[in-house]
Amino acid sequence: MKPKINFVLAAVIFSMSASGLVTAATDSPVSMAPKAAIATTQVGAQLTAGEVRKVDAEQGKLTIKHEALLHLDMPGMTMVFKVLDDKLLKDLKQGDEIMFRAEKLDTGFTVVKLEPAK
Incomplete structure (x- = not known):
């Protein structure tokens, strides 16, 4: 049962990071600025x-x-x-x-x- 929970947790974290929910708090204006x-x-x-x-x-x-x-x-x-x-x-x-x-x-x-x- 534990491997299934780890897989589900990893999938949730991955989908949140892909959507930007996880990284939104750490983004700074410089990271979005032109080079x-x-x-x-x-x-x-x-x-x-x-x-x-x-x-x-x-x-x-x-x-x-x-x-x-x-x-x-x-x-x-x-x-x-x-x-x-x-x-x-x-x-x-x-x-x-x-x-x-x-x-x-x-x-x-x-x-x-x-x-x-x-």
Whole structure:
């Protein structure tokens, strides 16, 4: 008899979670936000060191030789990033040492925060 009760209990819990009744209490506005909005809420997170290799203001892109991006499970390398705001490219030039935060958005890997290295 006990296996039947466990099965019924599991079925009830599964149907409640599938309907959203179980998760409704834990949902936050951030979990329902678009990815770009999520990225802007995370800009206070850890920054990564990098060196500017190329600035393409016309395309809104930045080539950075960077250390490992742990939050993205990415090793250190040189790659091209989009920028969330073109203002981040202002006054940047090849060879500048920077600290930055990148996120994976629907449009690709994007720099969401950038500041000069100290």
